[in-house]
Amino acid sequence: MTELPNVHVRAEVLAQALPHMQRYDQEIVVIKYGGHAMGDRAAAEDFAEDVVLLEQSGLKPIVVHGGGPQIGKMLDRLGIQSEFRGGLRVTDEATVEVVEMVLAGLINKQIVGWISAEGGRAVGLCGKDGNMVRAKRAMKTVVDPESNVEQTVDLGLVGEPDHVERGVLDAVLKAELIPVLAPVAYGADGQTYNVNADTFAGAIAGALRAKRLLLLTDVPGVLDKDKKLIPELTVEDCRRLIADGTITGGMIPKIETCMYAIERGVEAVVILDGKVNHAVLLELFTDYGAGTLIRRG
Ligand SMILES: Nc1ncnc2c1ncn2[C@@H]1O[C@H](COP(=O)(O)OP(=O)(O)O)[C@@H](O)[C@H]1O
Numbered sequence: 366m367t368e369l370p371n372v373h374v375r376a377e378v379l380a381q382a383l384p385h386m387q388r389y390d391q392e393i394v395v396i397k398y399g400g401h402a403m404g405d406r407a408a409a410e411d412f413a414e415d416v417v418l419l420e421q422s423g424l425k426p427i428v429v430h431g432g433g434p435q436i437g438k439m440l441d442r443l444g445i446q447s448e449f450r451g452g453l454r455v456t457d458e459a460t461v462e463v464v465e466m467v468l469a470g471l472i473n474k475q476i477v478g479w480i481s482a483e484g485g486r487a488v489g490l491c492g493k494d495g496n497m498v499r500a501k502r503a504m505k506t507v508v509d510p511e512s513n514v515e516q517t518v519d520l521g522l523v524g525e526p527d528h529v530e531r532g533v534l535d536a537v538l539k540a541e542l543i544p545v546l547a548p549v550a551y552g553a554d555g556q557t558y559n560v561n562a563d564t565f566a567g568a569i570a571g572a573l574r575a576k577r578l579l580l581l582t583d584v585p586g587v588l589d590k591d592k593k594l595i596p597e598l599t600v601e602d603c604r605r606l607i608a609d610g611t612i613t614g615g616m617i618p619k620i621e622t623c624m625y626a627i628e629r630g631v632e633a634v635v636i637l638d639g640k641v642n643h644a645v646l647l648e649l650f651t652d653y654g655a656g657t658l659i660r661r662g
Pocket residue numbers: 399400401402431433563581582583584586587588589611612613614615616617619
């Protein structure tokens with residue numbers, strides 16, 4: 366008897382999910398799972414459970430994962446030096462082999478395994494599979510910290526998606542499988558390219574006109590100069606916050622991705638803390654969505 370109120374609260378929470386489930390029914394939601402958001406085993410199980418629950422509820426989730434810290438560890442073990450410029454890893458031939466091995470191999474199959482363990486059916490792919498993502502060599506403009514002068518830097522084998530072929534994803538979704546994508550792409554020149562996972566997720570979300578793009582990271586969302594969470598931003602606000610230096614480092618490619626995806630028809634992007642238990646479910650199926658929501662304005 367004493368458990369009854371608790372049971373009713375649970376039923377209330379489930380009932381609250383109904384309008385959210387209806388809103389997202391049959392819609393594509395792209396979820397970018399960053400390397401920093403991948404916590405311990407329990408957190409990974411929570412994430413996989415959320416993804417399976419979404420698919421079971423009629424949504425079409427597509428997972429794009431990162432793995433920057435995990436690539437860094439493997440490069441260290443192999444004694445290969447690595448540096449970032451403008452939030453992107455300078456990538457040579459030796460580095461791209463490790464990137465492909467860690468992302469398309471280790472991490473991709475780990476996530477597929479977690480989803481399988483929760484009773485879902487996932488297919489792990491990278492941008493090369495089914496000619497899904499073609500990339501060209503990225504050129505990045507960065508400010509030289511010593512001279513404070515803007516310069517275009519050659520990042521080596523870092524790719525920028527220039528074409529997304531949705532055929533393979535449509536086939537996987539039609540078969541009611543969950544695509545899990547590693548951000549490795551092919552070039553028209555036959556080269557393998559290392560693509561930032563946020564950028565890759567934005568290209569997929571844009572090409573498929575996803576209803577939502579969720580970027581799971583290790584901070585609560587976009588923070589202002591006093592480190593307080595900004596709940597909502599327009600594309601115009603984003604430009605201003607980059608220009609005035611509120612948004613820096615790894616948050617820059619994230620915000621650029623948000624603006625790119627919205628320009629291509631994604632309704633809204635949410636940046637949220639992937640380390641919060643069931644962050645994805647809270648965001649999509651409850652009234653307690655956390656993080657920063659970014660819309661056109
Ligand atoms: N205004 C800001 N709000 C929140 N985080 C910011 C901001 N500016 C810079 N950052 C940095 O961006 C980081 C997130 O980017 P990144 O480390 O690349 O994440 P991920 O590995 O999840 O892709 C945060 O941990 C924080 O250090």
